[in-house]
Each structure stands twice: as structure tokens, then as C-alpha cells.
Amino acid sequence: APVGDGTQVFVGDVDPALPRAEVAAHFEQRCGPVEDFQDRTNDRGRYALVAFRTADAARAALGLSGTVLGDRAISVRRRDRRENPRDGQDWDNAPATTVVLVGDLDPAVPAEEVRAYFE
Numbered sequence: 001a002p003v004g005d006g007t008q009v010f011v012g013d014v015d016p017a018l019p020r021a022e023v024a025a026h027f028e029q030r031c032g033p034v035e036d037f038q039d040r041t042n043d044r045g046r047y048a049l050v051a052f053r054t055a056d057a058a059r060a061a062l063g064l065s066g067t068v069l070g071d072r073a074i075s076v077r078r079r080d081r082r083e084n085p086r087d088g089q090d091w092d093n094a095p096a097t098t099v100v101l102v103g104d105l106d107p108a109v110p111a112e113e114v115r116a117y118f119e
Helices: 018-030 054-063 112-118
Strands: 008-014 034-042 045-052 075-078
Touching: 008 018, 008 054, 018 034, 018 045, 018 054, 045 054, 045 075
Parallel strands: none
Antiparallel strands: 008 045, 008 075, 034 045
């Protein structure tokens, strides 16, 4: 299914100890038929990209955000475009002059304050 058709979700905070099949089955049993399931890991942990047969199934999956799967509460959000799963930014389509990556920020600093610093 093409990204942006409403049938795909990003699942973050996936418990690394769970078997791939158990994670996929969690969504198929509660939401509907899964067309594609990609299980990935990056430096921030494990995540999954789930493509359902229907947009209704994807909407049902959004309702699972915050539920516990294994030892972790998962986060589920729409995958409306090709995005960097670390922060949801559409790096592939952003003009080169509009993207600045700033690391090691104190989480207590509001985004508006960081933005104002660079403007």
C-alpha cells in the first residue's frame, strides 16, 4: 500500500524481547488483516511499520496507543508519509535549507524556545 493512503501506522516503543510474530498478531487480532509488517531497530529502540488492508483497521490500531505489549506501553500514530521514525519529520521532501538537527537538548526546554533561538 502506498504511504499516505490511510492504511499504515508507525508503532514505537516495541518491547525488544517480543517475537516478531507476536507483535504482528497483536495488531491483526485487534484491528484486522495486516498486509505488511516491518519490524526494525535503530539507536533509540525497536519500532514497527504496519500496513493494514483497510483504513478502518489502521484507525482501530490508533486506539492501541498507550496499551501495554510485553513490558512496554506502545505508541501508535498514522504513517501518512515517508518519515524518520525517530522524530516524525519528513526528511525526504523537506528543502535542504529548512531542516536543522539539534541533539542533546534538555526535554524541559519548550520547542518554542528552541525555535526562537534559531530564528
